[in-house]
Structure formats: structure tokens, C-alpha cells
Amino acid sequence: MDFTVIIDNLPLYLSGLRVTIELLILALLCGFVLALPLGVAAASRRATVNAFPRGFIYFMRGTPLLAQVYLIYHGFAQFDFLRESMLWAVFKEAYWCALIGFSLNTAGYTAEIIRGAIAQTPRGEIEAARACGMRPGVALRRVILPSALRRALPAYGNEVIFMLHGTVIAGVITLVDLFGAAKIVNSRHFVPFESFIAAGFFYLCLTFLIVWLFKGAERKWHAHLRPRAA
Amino acid sequence: MKQFNATVFAAMLFAAMLTAATAPAVHAQKWKEIRIGVEGAYPPFSSITESGQLVGFDIDIAWELCKTIGAECALVPQDWDGIIPALLARKYDAIIASMSITEERKKKVAFSNKYYHTPARFVRKKGSGVSISKAGLAGKSVGVQRATTHDNFITGEFGDTVTVKRYGTQDEAYLDLVAGRVDLLIADSVAIDDGFLSTDQGAGFEFVGPSYTDPKYFGEGAGVAIRKRDADLVALFNDAIRTIRANGRYKAINDKYFDFDIYGE
Structure with missing residues (x-):
């Protein structure tokens, strides 16, 4: 056991940590923006509206993240017309490929979480909104979504942690994220245990932070569910 | 009696462990x-x-x-x-x-x-005009297989001027050179010649720069x-x-x- 190697390579790990956090936050932001309309549309009872979002969700949940990122990174690079188009500026960079893959993947899962939460809205809330004279759009914005997103919170916390662990795939397509840093340290010094346990430690810390943030969010937005203080 | 049995059992267990520990070693030497x-x-x-x-x-x-x-x-x-x-x-x-x-x-x-x-060499796309020197390589990206002598060489000699992209296998590095994600590749000259340049994929690419054999990097x-x-x-x-x-x-x-x-x- 030789942890001096880890200490010596701490800057590499920290720069990897930055890439991991950056990718995670950007992917979650883009993913959520995509997921909101997709989830609402998927919850619709009209087949013309829900067909595409449900197909998208099915595809994203039905294929492994690694396969999706490989498809975008290696797969798209195979087509000459893409390589000669303006789009290549984006697909050339491993960073953008990873971000696109992660965003679409988390969008699929998040949309399904939102769809499920909307489907579980108590009928009484919707009826009350109608009785107040709200049009469907207004009811969605004022009643259904606030209620559904609250219910979705614990499941979404899970998705964020899964996405964090999914970002290791960045390390497979030449990016030096936390996992990529661990692979470099391992390959230079042949210390697989130390290098990967160190990466694992950072992931644990990040997970702890995420869990803590969601606990705070639940305390705030689930306040109405707590027993009243005496 | 019970005590005795436990001692005998422990002794037997110890003997069994000894045999188990030494048996493969004897076998392995052959x-x-x-x-x-x-x-x-x-x-x-x-x-x-x-x-x-x-x-x-x-x-x-x-x-x-x-x-x-x-x-x-x-x-x-x-x-x-x-x-x-x-x-x-x-x-x-x-x-x-x-x-x-x-x-x-x-x-x-x-x-x-x-x-x-065999020596190591750089490979580039024909007509790309990349030259091998500190100045010529400035700002370029070079693909290399991770944890190889070539990785050590490019990191040690040119790491401050080029972007090194590291791959798990040589094949992945070839894919990205063809895709244009890296400007150059450094690897074993024979591996490049037979595994890449002489394949359909490698048409349109060529060696550039000298052959490297510096024992400090390449052993x-x-x-x-x-x-x-x-x-x-x-x-x-x-x-x-x-x-x-x-x-x-x-x-x-x-x-x-x-x-x-x-x-x-």
C-alpha cells in the first residue's frame, strides 16, 4: 500500500474532479430542460402527443449509457458528410460528445420520473383546479407541475447520483475526469488499488454532497408533509 | 475430551493449510x-x-x-x-x-x-504539413496509447506544448486519427506500418519525423x-x-x- 503516489498526483485528481463536476452539472441542467416538456408530453393521453417522448424515453432507458456515448463519439465520426459539416466542430471534441450523451440519457430518465409523478397526481387536485376555472395550461403550471415535481424529488435525487456514476464514461473517450485521472495514475505507477480507491473516495464525497442537498430540498418542499411541531 | 478434539482438529486444519499452501508452489516450479x-x-x-x-x-x-x-x-x-x-x-x-x-x-x-x-515514429495525415519540432507541434493534439513507452516519451518531451490524448488501445487511437480528432499519432513504427498505414483505413496517412529509440523512454x-x-x-x-x-x-x-x-x- 503506497498512498504517496496519490498525494503526488493530487493535482491530477483535482483537475479530474473539476471535469466530473462540470460535466455532471451541465448534463443535469441540459437534461432537465429537455426532460420537462418531454415528461409533460409523455404524460398526455393523446397518442399523437405522447408517441415521440415515450419512444425517446424507451430508447434512452433501453440502451446502456456506454453504448450511447460510443455511438455519438465513434459512431458519428464514421460518416464523411458529418465530418465535413459545421456540426463536426461539436462532435470532434470528446467533451461535447460526452455532454450530449449524458444530457440525452439523463433527459430520458428524468422525463420518465416526471411522467410518473404527473400520472400520480390526485384527481381531486386537478378537479379543484378546473372548478376554479383554470385552463389546462394554467392548471399544469400552477397545480399539476408543482405537485408532481415535489413528488418526483426523491426519485430525481437517485437519478442525479446515477448520473454522477455515469460520468465515469467520460474517462473512456479520452477525457481526464476523476476516473480518467485514476486510470492514468494506475497505468503510470501500477497501483490499481490505491488509484481507484482514491477516485472512489472523491465519488463518495460527491454523493454525500448530493444526498445532503436533496435532503435540504425535501425539507423545504416537503414541509407540508411533516408532522406539525408541538 | 472436547478440548482434546478441538486441539486435534486445529492441528489437522493447520496441516491441511500447510499442504494447500506448499502444493501449488512445488507444482509451479516445474x-x-x-x-x-x-x-x-x-x-x-x-x-x-x-x-x-x-x-x-x-x-x-x-x-x-x-x-x-x-x-x-x-x-x-x-x-x-x-x-x-x-x-x-x-x-x-x-x-x-x-x-x-x-x-x-x-x-x-x-x-x-x-x-x-523497433523504433517509434509519428504519423500524420498526408498534406497536413505538421512538422516535428517544439514549435511545429505547438497547439497540436497527439494521440497515444495510455501507459506505453510512447506515452512517456510524448509526455516527457513534448507534454508542455501539445495536447496528449490517451487511448486504451492502439485501435481506438487510429479511429480518432482517421476521424481527425488528433493531428498526429505516435506509436511503434512497425505497428503503425502494418497495423494502420497498409490498411484501407490508413490510406492518406504517412510517417513524419525521425525514428526514436532513446533508451531513456523506449527501454x-x-x-x-x-x-x-x-x-x-x-x-x-x-x-x-x-x-x-x-x-x-x-x-x-x-x-x-x-x-x-x-x-x-
């Missing part, structure tokens, strides 16, 4: 069976055919050395990244995977004498890597390499892949 770790993504030295067969110079050399030693062999494909840790973890007994004999690796494993030695050539405690196996491989060099078997395998002797000097 080297009737050798498991060899190979890579499988480094043509023409080792690759996997469409039917899943391991082929290449390293593979042929591995079988020939085994035959010469007179041992029963099994080849175990293993990703390059974990190839030394897996040797230390006893997943196999030797590595024959074009592994250069370097000081850094010698800290962890023992090496046989070299079984070939003394490729050898068989073996756990340090298995000094007897190192000796067996050294004898076997000498034998196949002398009896023409090496030349037969060499000529199957190359039009010159890659053993070096």
Missing part, C-alpha cells in the same frame, strides 16, 4: 503449464480475427516459446491498462504483449531478454514480463528466445509478418 497474458488490439503483433481467434507476431512467438520450453500454454487476453496488475494478481504467469523493457516497469516485474526492438526493446519471484521462468524464456533465434523458427515467424528482421541489431 512450469508444465504456463498461462500467458496477451493484448489482442495491437496489429500486427496481436489482434483478434472476426471469428474470435488471436493472431499476430506476439501470439505466434508466444506459442513458439511455449513449444520450445515444452510447456502446455493458455493465452489470456487482457486490456493493456490492467496487464501488469493482472500478472501480479496471478491471472497468468507471463506477458507477451510487445511490452518494452523499461526501468519503471522493472520496479514491478522481471523481464526476459528482448524478443524484438531495450520488447521482452516477456514475469513476476519477480519466478526467476526460473525468466531463465526458461531467455533460453527459449535464444533457441528460436538460432534454429530459424524466429525467422520463419518474422518473415510471415515483416520484410526485415525486427529483432534489431
